[in-house]
Amino acid sequence: MQLTGADIVVESLKHEGVELVFGYPGGAALHIYDAFHRQDDVEHILVRHEQGATHAADGFARATGKPGVVLVTSGPGVTNAITGIATAYMDSIPMVVLSGQVMKPLIGYDAFQEIDAVGISRPCVKHNFLIQSVEEIAPTIKKAFHVASTGRPGPVLVDIPKDITAEVTTFVYPESIEMRSYPPVKSAQPSEIVAAVEAILNSSQPIVYTGGGVVLANAQEELRQFVRTLGFPCTNTLMGLGAYPHDDPLFLGMLGMHGTYEANMAMNKADLIIAIGARFDDRITGTLNGFAPDAKVLHVDIDPSVIDKNIMSDIAIVGDAKNVLTMMNQELARRAEDVNHELSRDWWAQIQDWRGLDSLWYEPSDSVIKPQFVVQKLFEATAGQAYVTSDVGQHQMYAAQFYGFSDTHRWINSGGLGTMGFGLPAAMGVKFAHRDADVACVTGEGSIQMCIQELATCKQYDLPIKVINLNNRYLGMVRQWQEFSYEKRYSHSYMDSLPDFVKLAESYGHVGMLIDKPADVEAALKEAFAMQDRLVFMDFITDQTENVYPMIEAGKSHSEMRLRPNGPKPE
């Protein structure tokens, strides 16, 4: 079949099973846009800003496990996409970004809308390609999907000069590709599993700490079996929430900077940390000096570079979380009579003590809306079954702490890069993937304004998302840090001149609601979720000075958490 480069792009996407592409047109991409016009197998979603395209593709990927696909033009199209590419990179999300480039003969001459896309994206992609000839398009797209979605996933950018998309060649989509420099992931050695299980069976103060890797590997069932067989306490990172059910007695909640007292204390006092698909980043460990002084570390990750990077491991296993957990479960079954729940009895007594502190407690109010209360009511209104995206700030932490997740792929947030503006476009991607599910975007009045233009996309494509705006009139997380560390000098953290969000939502053709009394929260949520075919923007006027607790401040360790001043105290 003789096809133009542009048609080959679209045909290649079809061969990859792509149904949705999020994008925004421009000169260098116009041949490709013309090819989109000629077919209707792959749907193109026109966003309102390229950042929105990348976050939407990212949200789609997080909710489905399939790579998200983006199409942008050269120059500003690429630079606008960078924030979203970096967001996906930091959280290891599979994504393929196709970017138009100026014509090949013009590359290097500062042509109109020329940017070195491969150069500017290099630090925040798993890999990228500049296509040199029309023959390269199909095999390169094949490689891009392969690299993006295997091993530790990540974004891959394919930059395609405009003239090449007009050239014609025979189209054959390669069945398979070989990349000698991209070997398959190593699988764990049986001897490693035996050693790991030996250490596990001998531990009396264990903790299972899992992250985004378990979500990406779809290893939640294997994790649950592992934890339950052993009767060990389990904690999840911000990226790993949902891997273990929030209401299971073995679950200690989230750990880290705003993790629970019991999760952080258990990390600090453990004799064995079983880390699976998690990378001991600074928001998890606090200061490395005081980190888990007595713990052996068993570290399982698909990416060898994560092992011994921040924390030295005692036993390291490189492999896919699902595989390794399956092998460990088999070894545990073989050694069933050596599993002794008695061994961790004292440990559990200690943990129950810590848990008794109820570190997430907040002071309820019937005069001012507490943000935590909104999230709790959101959980109830959606029976804990919603897909919840968030932006970045206090509201993100309230959502993580108070919306109990029972399943993976439901909690969708920018953990690594911490990108404000992520929530709404990510929710669009989720909604495209799960048309019948409730999708809520928990946001703040600061963050939502960073990609607010996507409300138009939501209208065009009929995406009945529920926006839960926890409006505290502050860049709350910044204000909190200024309260704690800068003697309440609130430098540029007050959000002045806010729009009337109700009118704003209405002007985009959506429903707006203003909720300013605690008594109205529950009914408003019910009403909003009952409107199944409408996007409802819920502007909750919340307590301006509420803070997120507990908190491990910079330079502190797990055992030095800052607890709510008027809350319960440890003995």
Added chain:
Amino acid sequence: MRHIISVLLENESGALSRVAGLFSARGYNIDTLTVAPTNDPTLSRLTISTTGDDRRIDQIEKQLGKLVDVVALQDITVNRHLEREVVLVKLIADAQKKADLDRVADAFHAQLIDISESQYIVELSGSNEKVDELLKVLASFQIIEVARSGVTGMTSTERVLKVDNK
């Protein structure tokens, strides 16, 4: 500790910048870097000399290994190995000093190339230390230009850096 890491890299545009970018982004130092195609035209061989403790070197190797263009890599300094660097030193030596220069060149087994009556280029291939040593000795001359190639090397054991050992 100083380490020399040999890398086989896909001979593709942009591949070198991935390696250089990795080192600068992660704050690893590059003391020297050499690169040239190999007998297999699809592969370049890159030699990086760097310093760091074991943990840092371990990270450098792992991060390099993650680059999709890196086909194979090896820290040659953990084995018996050969390392070579070429240095060219252009200097001025009047008739009086020329005899000294001849002696130095002789002692180091260096080549002497004359460009004019009083200007010479000293050329030496040797280990990093030997090159350092030569430069120290030549400091008593009036040096006008120095070009060092950076280190290249390979193990002098049976271990070979080849395509399948990434």
